[in-house]
Amino acid sequence: EDQVTQSPEALRLQEGESSSLNCSYTVSGLRGLFWYRQDPGKGPEFLFTLYSAGEEKEKERLKATLTKKESFLHITAPKPEDSATYLCAVQGWGGGGADGLTFGKGTHLIIQP
Amino acid sequence: EAGVAQSPRYKIIEKRQSVAFWCNPISGHATLYWYQQILGQGPKLLIQFQNNGVVDDSQLPKDRFSAERLKGVDSTLKIQPAKLEDSAVYLCASSLASGTENGYTFGSGTRLTVV
Numbered sequence: 001e002d003q004v005t006q007s008p009e010a011l012r013l014q015e016g017e018s019s020s021l022n023c024s025y026t027v028s029g030l031r032g033l034f035w036y037r038q039d040p041g042k043g044p045e046f047l048f049t050l051y052s053a054g055e056e057k058e059k060e061r062l063k064a065t066l067t068k069k070e071s072f073l074h075i076t077a078p079k080p081e082d083s084a085t086y087l088c089a090v091q092g093w094g095g096g097g098a099d100g101l102t103f104g105k106g107t108h109l110i111i112q113p
Numbered sequence: 114e115a116g117v118a119q120s121p122r123y124k125i126i127e128k129r130q131s132v133a134f135w136c137n138p139i140s141g142h143a144t145l146y147w148y149q150q151i152l153g154q155g156p157k158l159l160i161q162f163q164n165n166g167v168v169d170d171s172q173l174p175k176d177r178f179s180a181e182r183l184k185g186v187d188s189t190l191k192i193q194p195a196k197l198e199d200s201a202v203y204l205c206a207s208s209l210a211s212g213t214e215n216g217y218t219f220g221s222g223t224r225l226t227v228v
Contacts, residue, residue, distance in 0.1 A: 041221070043117070
C-alpha cells in the first residue's frame with residue numbers, strides 16, 4: 001500500500017524567511033511524485049511532477065527535489081500570497097491502467113508580512 | 114480553457130438521506146476521478162473512469178456509494194444512505210491521459226455536511 005507522510009503539519013514563517021517542506025513516501029514502484037497547492041475552499045492546484053531520484057523542478061519561489069525515499073519543496077524568500085496548504089502525492093504503477101494519486105495530509109503554510 | 118465544473122458547491126443533508134454530486138470535466142479529458150477529502154486530510158481516491166468505463170473503484174464503499182459516467186463526459190457520484198462520517202469535500206479531477214506531466218486538474222469540490 002502506497003503511503004505519504006508530510007512534515008511539518010503546519011509552518012509559520014516571516015515574509016522572506018526561506019524554508020523546506022518534507023514529503024516521505026513508500027510506493028511499490030514510483031511512477032510520479034506530485035506537488036499541489038490548495039487554497040481554502042478550492043481544489044488542489046498542480047505545481048510539479050517529479051519522476052526519478054535526483055530530479056529538480058522550479059517555479060518562481062518554489063523548487064521541488066526528489067530522492068528515493070523523500071521529496072522536498074523549498075520555498076525561497078516567500079511572500080504572503082504563498083500561504084496555502086501544500087500537498088504531496090505519489091502515483092504508482094497500478095495494474096489495469098489505475099493511476100490515482102495517494103496524498104499526504106499536507107503542510108499548512110502561513111507567511112506573515 | 115474552462116476548468117472542471119462541479120455542483121452543487123455546498124450540500125447539507127440528514128443522515129440516511131441520499132445525495133448526488135455532478136462533475137463536468139475539461140473538454141477532451143478521457144480520464145475522470147472522484148476524490149473524498151475529509152477536513153484536515155489529503156484527498157482520497159474513490160473511483161477512476163477512463164472514458165465511460167471504470168478503471169479503479171477499489172476504495173469506493175460500494176454498499177452506499179455509486180458513480181457513473183455516461184457517454185464518457187459528465188459524471189455523477191451518489192451516496193445512499195449517507196452517514197455522519199461521509200461529511201467531506203468531494204473533488205472531481207480530470208486529465209488527458211494517465212500519469213501526465215501536467216498532473217490532474219481538480220474542480221473546487223462539493224462540501225457535504227451530514228447532520
